[in-house]
Amino acid sequence: MEDSWFDSATGLLRFDEIVAQRPTFQKIMADGAVTPQEFRDQADKVHGLMRQLEGMLAPEAKTVATDTLAELAVLLALSARVSSGA
Secondary structure (H helix, E strand, O other), X not given: OOOXXXXXXXOOEOHHHHHHHOHHHHHHHOOOOOOXXXXXXXXXXXXXXXXXXXXXOOXXXXXXXXXXXXHHXXXXXXXXXXXXXX
16 A cells, blocks of 8 residues: 555545545445444544544644644535535
8 A cells, every 4th residue: 555645646635545445444334334333433443543643743743733634624524515515
């Protein structure tokens, strides 16, 4: 798997590809449905990873990571609205 978050040819983010390759995504989506428990389990996994990452970052890197995660959340929220036609 390519290490970069960006496609080397286009410069675009590869998050769709990265997400599709995640075992957690593949397992949850295998039956085409997301159960409330699967959602909670994934939220717990993200929570744990974010706590781990936060403890590893120097203050300057933490600021950039916080801004990046927040703006990614904004992008995902906007994408959901665009997809739903809202």
